Amino acid sequence: MQKEITDRERIWHVISLIPSGSVATYGQIAQLAELPGRARLVGRTLSQLPAGTRLPWFRVINASGRISLPQGSSSYKNQKHKLLDEGITIVKGRISLNQYQWRPGLPTTVKI
DNA sequence: TCCTTGACGGAGA
């Protein structure tokens, strides 16, 4: 019997690899999980995470460098604070992907 | 079964 590896599990796995202090986009996670073009699936998967998960879901933001949760909602604030706690700066609701986007394979903690 | 709704993203205007 083969263990069935679901799309959801691959998505969880990739997200678990995002280093602290970095962020990744939904589309990026989809690609790394070998699900190109399926950014929405990543978003839906995150919306269904079990409460209390240890997955660093908050490191996933959209391609515009913004948090994809209703502004003002408690979940939005929660994600924002978790990112700030890791030293990520947010200017006018935007995070510089140029500066913080995860580059798999490159050494971490490379900060100016 | 059909229709709508998204934690999305890229291309154009």
Add this chain to the structure above:
DNA sequence: ATCTCCGCCAAGG
């Protein structure tokens, strides 16, 4: 930088 449009497709009505 902002705003449509459109492709994507699982889940819920």
